[in-house]
Amino acid sequence: MERFFISDHVRISNGQFSKNGNLIFAEDKDEPFTQTIRAFYKSLEIQHPAFYKMDNLSKLGFCAAELLLKDHNQLSLYNSQEVGILLANENSCLDTDQEYVETIKDPENYFPSPAVFVYTLPNIVIGEISIRHKIQGENIFFIQPEFDAEFMVNYANGLLESKSLKAVLVGWVEFYQDKYDAFMYFASSEKSKQNTLEHTVDTIKKIYNK
Amino acid sequence: MEQLVENLKKQIIQALKLEDVKPEDINENEPLFGEGLGLDSIDALELIVLMEKEYGIRVENANAAKSVFTSVKTMADYIAQNKK
Numbered sequence A: 001m002e003r004f005f006i007s008d009h010v011r012i013s014n015g016q017f018s019k020n021g022n023l024i025f026a027e028d029k030d031e032p033f034t035q036t037i038r039a040f041y042k043s044l045e046i047q048h049p050a051f052y053k054m055d056n057l058s059k060l061g062f063c064a065a066e067l068l069l070k071d072h073n074q075l076s077l078y079n080s081q082e083v084g085i086l087l088a089n090e091n092s093c094l095d096t097d098q099e100y101v102e103t104i105k106d107p108e109n110y111f112p113s114p115a116v117f118v119y120t121l122p123n124i125v126i127g128e129i130s131i132r133h134k135i136q137g138e139n140i141f142f143i144q145p146e147f148d149a150e151f152m153v154n155y156a157n158g159l160l161e162s163k164s165l166k167a168v169l170v171g172w173v174e175f176y177q178d179k180y181d182a183f184m185y186f187a188s189s190e191k192s193k194q195n196t197l198e199h200t201v202d203t204i205k206k207i208y209n210k
Numbered sequence B: 001m002e003q004l005v006e007n008l009k010k011q012i013i014q015a016l017k018l019e020d021v022k023p024e025d026i027n028e029n030e031p032l033f034g035e036g037l038g039l040d041s042i043d044a045l046e047l048i049v050l051m052e053k054e055y056g057i058r059v060e061n062a063n064a065a066k067s068v069f070t071s072v073k074t075m076a077d078y079i080a081q082n083k084k
Helices: A033-044 A049-053 A056-069 A094-104 A123-134 A151-161 A201-209 B002-015 B041-055 B062-068 B072-083
Strands: A003-012 A017-018 A023-027 A084-090 A137-142 A167-176 A177-188
Touching: A003 A056, A003 A201, A017 A056, A023 A033, A033 A056, A033 B002, A056 A094, A056 A123, A056 A167, A056 A177, A056 B062, A084 A123, A084 A151, A094 A167, A094 B002, A123 A137, A123 B041, A151 A167, A151 A201, B002 B041, B041 B062, B062 B072
Parallel strands: A084 A137, A084 A167
Antiparallel strands: A003 A017, A003 A177, A017 A023, A167 A177
């Protein structure tokens, strides 16, 4: 059976932004998400004005991917079609759905917002990451009650074994009512300096539950 | 007209979430799309909503919309001519 490896892994929750277990950036955990994520985005010193137009779920996923991919040039080893994205969460884009409903619920003040409407699908976050990093391989977004390491690892390894992809960005990106949690990692068959952890259910469970 | 242009600039920045743009950064005669502010198709729809929400003006003719939303100045002119 072919073995696959994890390079970097990141986590964003409670105002803390960690990479490979090391705290990279922190804000007060009681700060509203919009301020926390904006401060982190500013700290990246990148030019991507579309960031400000994203919904909160996409901002969270975008920043997790940025944190994951910013130091090592993992993507340079592959062409665009060889890298995929596999994400999941619990509440889909419900937070944005509710924001959109606010714009249409009053018949006397009925102004549906196109800019909010375009984010009323959870997989838009995959689109935002794909645009930023020029990723064009297979992608899918699952809705699950909680992060299911067994399902995600087996699904990702299946994609890698089938050779339809050479690398996968895997993660959990959850946002609802200002509560957020993002966990993301990069899996591939390449074993290099950064790729020391084997991509197994046990490894991912250990990293996620740390 | 000057006040209308200033208000419009602020409303556009807010509606389109142009976080790093200040009203004084917007040249009222510069194109809103393609160059200038570099707006996209979703922004165009938001401008149509803004026009109706803030000024009660519906722009239903697609051909007219192209000239109305050319710049802040053309938007202001259209509002001044059509405001109820």
